[in-house]
Amino acid sequence: MKGRHPRMETCPNPEAWSEDLERYLSEIASQLNVDPARETDILEEVRSHLEEATTELRASGLGEEESLAAAIDRFGASREVGRMLNRLHGYSLWTKVGLAILPGLFALGSAGGLFSTLLGSKTGEALGHTGLVGVCLLVIAAGLARERRLPAWSCPAWGVLLLRMWWGIPWPSAELSGSFWAVAPPLLMLAGLAVIAAIVAYRACRWPGLRSYRLRWSLLALIILTAVAFPAGPVVVEGNADRGSAFLAMLPLSLWWMGLLLLPVVIGLPLALRSGLAAGLMVVAAQYVLLEEIFDPARGILIWTSDHAAARLLSSLPALAFLIVPPAWILLSRRTKVRFWGLVLPPLLGLLSLSLIRAGVLQGTAVEYGVGSWLTDFLAGAQLVVLFALTGLIYHRLGPQGAVSVESFNRRASDSMSLGCAANEPRA
Amino acid sequence: MERDLRRGSARVLILAMLAEKPMYGYQIAKELKRRSKGYFVFKEGTLYPALHALEKEQLLTSQWEVVDKGPSRKYYRLTQEGRKVLAAGTKEWATFSRRLLRILGEQGTEPVSG
Numbered sequence: 001m002k003g004r005h006p007r008m009e010t011c012p013n014p015e016a017w018s019e020d021l022e023r024y025l026s027e028i029a030s031q032l033n034v035d036p037a038r039e040t041d042i043l044e045e046v047r048s049h050l051e052e053a054t055t056e057l058r059a060s061g062l063g064e065e066e067s068l069a070a071a072i073d074r075f076g077a078s079r080e081v082g083r084m085l086n087r088l089h090g091y092s093l094w095t096k097v098g099l100a101i102l103p104g105l106f107a108l109g110s111a112g113g114l115f116s117t118l119l120g121s122k123t124g125e126a127l128g129h130t131g132l133v134g135v136c137l138l139v140i141a142a143g144l145a146r147e148r149r150l151p152a153w154s155c156p157a158w159g160v161l162l163l164r165m166w167w168g169i170p171w172p173s174a175e176l177s178g179s180f181w182a183v184a185p186p187l188l189m190l191a192g193l194a195v196i197a198a199i200v201a202y203r204a205c206r207w208p209g210l211r212s213y214r215l216r217w218s219l220l221a222l223i224i225l226t227a228v229a230f231p232a233g234p235v236v237v238e239g240n241a242d243r244g245s246a247f248l249a250m251l252p253l254s255l256w257w258m259g260l261l262l263l264p265v266v267i268g269l270p271l272a273l274r275s276g277l278a279a280g281l282m283v284v285a286a287q288y289v290l291l292e293e294i295f296d297p298a299r300g301i302l303i304w305t306s307d308h309a310a311a312r313l314l315s316s317l318p319a320l321a322f323l324i325v326p327p328a329w330i331l332l333s334r335r336t337k338v339r340f341w342g343l344v345l346p347p348l349l350g351l352l353s354l355s356l357i358r359a360g361v362l363q364g365t366a367v368e369y370g371v372g373s374w375l376t377d378f379l380a381g382a383q384l385v386v387l388f389a390l391t392g393l394i395y396h397r398l399g400p401q402g403a404v405s406v407e408s409f410n411r412r413a414s415d416s417m418s419l420g421c422a423a424n425e426p427r428a
Numbered sequence: 429m430e431r432d433l434r435r436g437s438a439r440v441l442i443l444a445m446l447a448e449k450p451m452y453g454y455q456i457a458k459e460l461k462r463r464s465k466g467y468f469v470f471k472e473g474t475l476y477p478a479l480h481a482l483e484k485e486q487l488l489t490s491q492w493e494v495v496d497k498g499p500s501r502k503y504y505r506l507t508q509e510g511r512k513v514l515a516a517g518t519k520e521w522a523t524f525s526r527r528l529l530r531i532l533g534e535q536g537t538e539p540v541s542g
Contacts, residue, residue: 041502042476044500044502045453045502046473046476047499048452048453048454048499048500048501048502049453049472051498051499052454052498052499052501053454053472055498074471074472075471075472075473076471076473076474077473078473080473081473081474081476081477084473084474085476085477085480087477088477088480088481088484089480
C-alpha cells in the first residue's frame with residue numbers, strides 16, 4: 001500500500017454521511033484487530049466502494065435509502081467481510097492466544113517454583129511478585145503500540161494490573177483522625193473511581209442489551225444478596241451472642257469487597273461493545289489477583305502439613321483456572337455459548353478444586369475443616385461465581401461477538417480468499 | 429463444481445483485469461460482471477480480501493487517488509511479478525480447459541458453453 005487515503009481532504013460534508021453506512025462500517029471495524037492506519041485504509045476503501053455504488057443506484061432511479069441498502073446487500077455481511085480482512089491483516093490467532101496467556105504462564109512459573117529453582121529462592125520470589133506486573137505492562141504496551149487501543153488479547157493483562165494497582169489504595173475504614181494528607185488522597189481517589197463507575201454504569205444502562213428493567217433489578221438483587229450473605233454466614237456459624245452487631249461490623253468490609261469485585265466489570269463494560277465476551281477476561285484476571293491476595297490458596301497449608309507438592313498444586317491452580325484456560329478457550333471458540341462457558345466454567349472448577357484439595361489436605365491435621373470453613377469458602381466463592389456469571393451475561397448481551405455463529409464462521413472460511421458466488425448468480 | 433471452478437479462477441481473473449490498466453475495487457467488480465455477462469457475480473466485499481492478499485504477495489501495488497467529484501479511489505496496479513503469475517495462470521487455465529474439453533469431446537459430450 002502506497003500513500004494514505006485522502007478522506008479528510010476530500011470529503012466536503014462528513015455530517016451528511018448516512019447513519020446506516022457508518023453503522024455498517026463500524027460493524028466491519030468491530031471485527032478488525034489491526035493497526036489504526038490499516039483499519040482507516042480498509043474502512044475508507046469500503047466507504048468509497050459503497051458511496052460509488054449508492055450514487056450509481058440512485059442515478060438508476062432508486063431512492064437514497066434503497067440505494068444504500070442495495071449496495072450493502074451486494075457488498076455482503078459486514079462481519080464476514082471484517083473477519084476475512086482481519087484474518088489477512090491481523091495477528092494470527094495463536095499469537096493472540098499466546099499474548100493473552102503470557103501473564104498466566106508467568107504466574108504459573110512463579111507459583112510452581114520455577115523462578116526459585118532457576119534463580120534461587122530470594123531472587124525467584126522477588127521476581128514472582130514484581131515480574132507479573134512487568135509482564136502485564138509489556139503485553140499492554142505491545143497492544144497499545146501496535147493497535148493504539150485496547151486489543152481483546154491484552155484484557156487479562158489489564159485485569160491483573162488493575163487490581164494490583166488497586167491494592168495500593170487503603171480501604172475505607174482507614175483512620176479518619178489521621179492527618180489530612182494521609183486521609184484525603186485515598187478518599188479522593190475513591191470518589192474519582194466512584195464517579196467514573198457511575199458514568200459508565202449510566203451509559204451501560206442505556207445500551208440496548210441492558211434496557212430490560214427486570215434484568216437490571218435481578219442483577220442488582222443478586223449482587224446485594226451475595227454481599228449480605230458473606231458476613232451473615234460466619235456470624236450464624238460462630239454462634240456469636242450479639243449477632244446483629246457482629247453482622248453490622250462485617251457488612252462494610254463485605255460491601256467494599258463486592259465493590260472491588262464489581263470494579264473490573266464496570267471498567268470492562270465499554271470494552272464489551274467491541275470485544276464482547278473477551279472483555280470478560282479482564283474481570284477473570286482481576287479476580288485472580290483477588291484470589292491470590294485474599295484467599296492465597298496455599299496459605300496455611302504448610303503450617304499444618306509438610307506436603308510441598310500439595311501447596312505447589314494449590315498455588316498453580318488459580319493461574320491455570322483464571323489466566324490460562326479462559327483466555328485460550330474464549331479466543332479459540334467460535335460460538336457464543338461455548339465462549340460463555342469458557343469464561344465461567346474454568347474459574348468455577350478452579351475454586352471448587354481449591355476448596356476440595358484444601359479440605360483433603362487438612363483432613364486429619366490439627367485444623368478442623370468443619371462446617372464454618374466450608375461455609376466461609378462457599379460464600380466467598382459464591383461472590384466470585386456470581387461475578388463470573390454476571391460478566392458473562394452482560395458482555396454476551398452487549399458484545400458484538402455475541403452474534404458469532406458456527407455457520408457464519410464456516411461460510412467465512414470457505415469464502416475467504418476467493419470470489420464467493422452471490423445468491424442470485426446465474427445457474428448453468 | 430462450477431462454483432469451485434469460479435472460485436479457483438478468482439486470482440487469475442483479478443490479475444487479468446489489472447493487466448490492462450490500473451483499476452479500483454468497484455471498477456473491477458463492475459468490469460468482471462460486464463465482461464462475463466453476469467457469470468462472475470459475487471458478493472463485492474469478498475473482492476477486497478482477495479485484492480489485499482494479492483498485494484501482500486507483491487503481485488499488486490495500490491495507491492489512493494483523489495477524484496474531483498465523488499469519493500477517493502484506491503487504484504491497484506499489477507507488478508512485474510504479478511504479470512509473471514498471470515502468464516503462468518493463463519497458461520495453466522488454457523491447458524486445463526483444453527484437456528478437459530478434449531476428454532469431453534472424446535466421450536462424445538457436447539462442450540457446455542458459458
